[in-house]
Amino acid sequence: MERNTDTIIARATPLGQGGVGIIRISGNKVFNVIKHTLKLTYIKPRYAHYLSFFYKNKIIDKGIVLLFLKPYSFTGEDVLELQCHGGPILLDLLINDIVNISGIRIANPGEFSERAFLNKKIDLTQAEAITDIISANSKAAVFAAMNLMHGKFSKLLKIFSINLINLRTEIESFLEFEYEINFSIFCKNILRKLDKLLDNLMHIMEYVKNGIRIREGIKITLIGPPNSGKSSLMNLITNKDISIITDIPGTTRDILHENIYINSVPIEIIDTAGIRKTNNKIESIGIKKTFEIIKKSNYLFLIIEDKMSEKNLLKIINNDIKKYIKNIPIIVIRNKIDVTNSVPELIKNKDFTTIKLSVKTKKGILILMNFIRNNILYTNNNEDQFTARERHINTLNNIYLLLKEAKKEFLDIKLIELLSETLRLVQKELDLLTGKFTSKDLLKSIFSNFCIGK
Template sequence: MNTFIDTIIARATPLGKGGIGIIRISGQKSCCVIKYILHIKSMKPRYAYYLPFYLQNIIVDKGIVLWFPQPYSYTGEDILELHCHGGIVLLEMLIHDIIMNISGIRIANPGEFTERAFLNKKINLLEAEAVSALIAAESKAAIFAATNLMNGTLLKLIQPISNNIIKIRTILETNIEFMEYNEKQLYEKIYKIINYVSIQTKQIIKYLLCNLKIQEGIKITLIGPTNSGKSSLMNLLTQKNISIITNIPGTTRDVLSTKVNFNSVLINLVDTAGIRKTKDYIESIGIKKTFEEMNNSDYIFLVVEDMITENQLSKFLHTVKKNINKKFTIIIRNKIDITNSIANIKVINGWTNITLSVYNKQGISLLMKYIKDNIINQNNNENQFTSKQRHINIFNNIYNLIEQSKQMFVSKKQYIDIILLSENFRLMQIELDSIVGKFTSQNLLDNIFSDFCVGK
């Protein structure tokens, strides 16, 4: 277990007024705070005390105090928690007084409590990331994903790959030392395992990318001609007046986005400038941004008026088709209150068409059901876990190493350099170990824990 010279202190509750404000202290000098602030000599571990808090021998508050001696604490160090009333000034006064009068105590860096828990082997790196994800979660799906990460869902997926990498390394190292296998048997056995690991890794990358999408929010961008009802639909779906609505073409000139929870899943809704030929410089910039948003979207709602002719729709689709995909684009035919059409969902020429009226909300229930069945449910399941770009990068590195190794076999060379092959798999093992923090650079740790709040 690491022994840190400094004792760290920080408020563990959000900045602002509240019924409770918690100060957390971790390190060797925590016991000194007991004597200085509480005016008592010792405390029973993991027992709640109701005590007065002293500031320069004057009682300034009374609250709950908890003492967790090492190693049975979150960080693995001595931890003291002071549960005060949540005034901003009160907590700052107590923290400042402790730092100024007890040497060796300083303000904690962002995420330093959790970083010490990791370095003291109380948690692995995935569990630390799960803590950060729980704090940052913006939907129920994100909460459950973080919990699944903490409970080892990703580790279970990693284990078969790790076992196979170890198996290949064992075979290769044994052959290098003792020449136990003939070349043909060796190559056939190794290639079979490599091919299996390649398939497993590719599936995990796809799974991680899908999970990352759920955490960050499924991005749905509304596009279409001017005055088709994009902004009205945006306001209806979000139940907010986010977009300005007028009868003047080109009202929306910039990208407007908001997040909304739909069936516990986060959705990023984006309203864009209407696509048309224009000489207005500012509006043309907005239209350019529309095309950029289309390229970065998971789904596109193409909003048109129900009275649009097939020829007009065909021309519009021709204008934007290089930026959209039939599979991920839904045509919303709005204003059936004018055309007297019936609200329905049809697939026409491979495009899903939903006819509705934003004005009188006719057919909106069909759209909501479509979103639930074909977008939310397709991208959500109870076994999802929090993904980080770090995890994706690691598995991409592993996949590239696997493909390099496979190439040695398919190049039809009579001789395969098993020492080079063994080195590839050693590098794969290092990449896998870095997932949980067995092999981690300090720069990587600094980057991960800097996303935490100070008191965590």
């Protein structure tokens, strides 16, 4: 990406009044600012100075000044921070006065972080962590974002990259020098290393999926026939009277959302219109919205009455749900066990999990909540978990498909040249994650979402 040599300036604190306002300057004109605004020729780096700020040769404020010389700064350039009182007029006067210095301009959104990336102070995943820290909506998200910033994800990718490079080196050496070797043993060794790469990748992908859940929260949508207990379960889980409860089918006609926190992870519970055939236009609109929401969910809770037969249950799943969605886990909630005199329990089979409970008596609710904690919340519940985003999982999915295809082709035709080319494409995809190979459009998209002062 094209480097910009301008010195940039922006306020690093939010707009509005505050006790303290911070102005950040980065670039080779920092000492011009020291001379212009502080009326000094030099200040000691990495030391807090209490100094006067000048505006048109008049003292306008006093505050703390910090100087960080390259490369020992966030951006990798000379950086100056002015900490003054947080009045917006005061900050604007200082900034507008400083940009009159030749070679200094207002920073673009995310440009400080972009320069840190371009100067190899951080990789692309660490740059993304900055926005995750700022926008974190839970305690778990804060710590996970800090783990991303500290390179937890980068370290996993580095280990994977080293193993990939070693495999590519071994293959390229074989192609280049064609040294004498038992080809059968060579192929077995290559396949073993491919399997190791795939196992390593699956481990990383699990972390990333959990990281997306922490960053974005988990969407659980309640679906099912009318009067099965969706709204009652919504009220019970959220501990609020959100959904209207009646015996009249089709009472819930709009989508109701409520956010809760379990183990500091945000969960969005969504109550939807009962799925059934109806001639009511308003209810039909609600059912249409239900299927739109379903496609964006992480999990589906299909609430039915316990008396429903397995045959009718499978009919709902196969005919009313699975033809509209793919790859979204379905948890069947058999409600009203107080009517059927059943016991609360959790039943697992290869297609879905069933939880038997009674919303009315609250029997089995503990089983449901423990299932959410142990199976729906992120499973890598440890100090190394980091935040992640769809860009990460999409790229890793591409890598996974490339590796699976490479293994299949190698098993079929044992063509080393084809495997070598596929692994080169894997390396290219991997470099997209950290930014070693990144298109200008991708960088622009990522950093444009940052705050101006970051």
